[in-house]
Amino acid sequence: xxxxxxxxxxxxxxxxxxxxxxxxxxxxxxxxxxxxxxxxxxxxxxxxxxxxxxxxxxxxxxxxxxxxxxxxxxxxxxxxxxxxxxxxxxxxxxxxxxxxxxxxxxxxxxxxxxxxxxxxxxxxxxxxxxxxxxxxxxxxxxxxxxxxxxxxxxxxxxxxxxxxxxxxxxxxxxxxxxxxxxxxxxxxxxxxxxxxxxxxxxxxxxxxxxxxxxxxxxxxxxxxxxxxxxxxxxxxxxxxxxxxxxxxxxxxxxxxxxxxxxxxxxxxxxxxxxxxxxxxxxxxxxxxxxxxxxxxxxxxxxxxxxxxxxxxxxxxxxxxxxxxxxxxxxxxxxxxxxxxxxxxxxxxxxxxxxxxxxxxxxxxxxxxxxxxxxxxxxxxxxxxxxxxxxxxxxxxxxxxxxxxxxxxxxxxxxxxxxxxxxxxxxxxxxxxxxxxxxxxxxxxxxxxxxxxxxxxxxxxxxxxxxxxxxxxxxxxxxxxxxxxxxxxxxxxxxxxxxxxxxxxxxxxxxxxxxxxxxxx
Numbered sequence: 001x002x003x004x005x006x007x008x009x010x011x012x013x014x015x016x017x018x019x020x021x022x023x024x025x026x027x028x029x030x031x032x033x034x035x036x037x038x039x040x041x042x043x044x045x046x047x048x049x050x051x052x053x054x055x056x057x058x059x060x061x062x063x064x065x066x067x068x069x070x071x072x073x074x075x076x077x078x079x080x081x082x083x084x085x086x087x088x089x090x091x092x093x094x095x096x097x098x099x100x101x102x103x104x105x106x107x108x109x110x111x112x113x114x115x116x117x118x119x120x121x122x123x124x125x126x127x128x129x130x131x132x133x134x135x136x137x138x139x140x141x142x143x144x145x146x147x148x149x150x151x152x153x154x155x156x157x158x159x160x161x162x163x164x165x166x167x168x169x170x171x172x173x174x175x176x177x178x179x180x181x182x183x184x185x186x187x188x189x190x191x192x193x194x195x196x197x198x199x200x201x202x203x204x205x206x207x208x209x210x211x212x213x214x215x216x217x218x219x220x221x222x223x224x225x226x227x228x229x230x231x232x233x234x235x236x237x238x239x240x241x242x243x244x245x246x247x248x249x250x251x252x253x254x255x256x257x258x259x260x261x262x263x264x265x266x267x268x269x270x271x272x273x274x275x276x277x278x279x280x281x282x283x284x285x286x287x288x289x290x291x292x293x294x295x296x297x298x299x300x301x302x303x304x305x306x307x308x309x310x311x312x313x314x315x316x317x318x319x320x321x322x323x324x325x326x327x328x329x330x331x332x333x334x335x336x337x338x339x340x341x342x343x344x345x346x347x348x349x350x351x352x353x354x355x356x357x358x359x360x361x362x363x364x365x366x367x368x369x370x371x372x373x374x375x376x377x378x379x380x381x382x383x384x385x386x387x388x389x390x391x392x393x394x395x396x397x398x399x400x401x402x403x404x405x406x407x408x409x410x411x412x413x414x415x416x417x418x419x420x421x422x423x424x425x426x427x428x429x430x431x432x433x434x435x436x437x438x439x440x441x442x443x444x445x446x447x448x449x450x451x452x453x454x455x456x457x458x459x460x461x462x463x464x465x466x467x468x469x470x471x472x473x474x475x476x477x478x479x480x481x482x483x484x485x486x487x488x489x490x491x492x493x494x495x496x497x498x499x500x501x502x503x504x505x506x507x508x509x510x511x512x513x514x515x516x517x518x519x520x
Contacts, residue, residue: 254357445464
């Protein structure tokens with residue numbers, strides 16, 4: 001082949017390569033030119049938050065939040081993954097998203113397989129009525145009414161926050177009927193389906209969220225047996241940031257939180273604007289929007305610092321409820337069979353938390369944020385909630401919510417003294433009481449039916465009083481919140497079909513801690 005031909009081929013090859021390069025580079029050049037000749041030149045970056053349509057996440061995805069971030073030079077993309085928590089954690093692990101809005105339980109449950117690729121940087125909200133356990137009145141009017149009942153069908157959306165409410169109630173009140181298997185377990189794709197199964201009589205119990213809760217209880221045959229408006233630190237929404245993103249972009253993370261709390265304050269100061277924006281997003285009526293907003297309690301900057309992350313000025317009380325919530329959630333998931341043991345690295349809840357960004361904002365004294373004044377008394381814990389006094393008739397009219405799960409509180413024969421082991425059992429019960437700050441407490445003492453009735457009644461009353469007194473003194477429970485009663489041997493437990501009389505008699509002396517509420 002002569003040199004002329006070789007040269008021509010080389011020139012042709014170069015021309016083709018050049019044409020391809022121009023074709024590939026032209027869009028990039030045009031994009032760069034477009035950006036350089038527009039306000040987009042001010043854009044510093046983009047960050048993506050994965051979430052679903054839960055109303056508690058509205059502040060993050062709101063027009064105000066996006067505008068605030070845009071003015072700071074960032075594009076905030078909020079992606080609705082239709083509550084696919086497993087996929088959300090997978091994407092966080094891959095770095096496809098910078099942030100994920102999730103519940104504490106879904107984070108622990110779904111991020112374990114990736115060794116927790118994100119850290120909690122903020123508490124977003126608590127569900128306060130947004131989720132509830134509903135039942136048909138003729139099948140189960142209370143949690144205790146479920147216990148031991150055969151054939152209870154439960155409809156729920158698997159791995160949803162509402163499912164976690166069922167897990168918590170099953171654990172705290174010893175009601176495994178809430179977590180059935182086989183054909184009694186009706187898995188649904190969303191709350192609306194669970195509600196429809198209940199209304200149609202195809203389910204005896206349904207675990208739903210708003211607005212389906214309100215729509216269901218409008219039916220006179222349906223009763224709410226437990227709602228999150230009466231719980232504390234059970235369904236908590238958090239913002240989790242990818243750990244690599246935190247390391248590479250700490251200033252961006254801090255900016256996001258700063259803007260978020262300012263936007264939250266603006267919406268709180270202008271509730272009509274919040275309602276209007278939610279209505280515009282959802283297309284729901286004003287009544288439906290109002291119902292949705294009632295079901296969420298947003299955590300502002302002060303709440304995050306002083307209630308959840310333990311951040312405060314010297315001399316000011318601050319609680320660290322977030323690590324306690326994580327630990328309590330792990331126990332619920334273990335008891336529900338999701339994990340054989342604590343899945344958190346080194347079983348240390350603090351490995352999942354990063355408070356440095358809130359601490360930085362606190363140190364800066366970001367304007368518009370309200371924190372406690374020096375010397376201010378610390379907030380009451382959930383177990384110390386104050387209650388008004390009730391007369392005997394009013395106590396008798398209270399409706400039982402359910403009996404808390406507790407190991408037998410053992411007394412020495414014929415005595416009403418709490419020993420160390422018995423106090424530890426009561427301590428474990430008190431941990432469960434902390435999740436239900438709106439309920440009063442009825443402590444019931446029982447003996448077996450043998451012996452003198454009068455003596456049995458006296459002994460059962462003294463034992464109930466001993467437990468109530470320990471709770472009041474140790475946990476500062478309001479005198480008006482708790483009442484002790486003795487029943488002697490008049491309310492024996494049913495004897496099991498395969499249980500000997502000796503074993504049955506052994507189970508009868510007991511002290512029960514029952515949560516009760518006003519009937520409404």
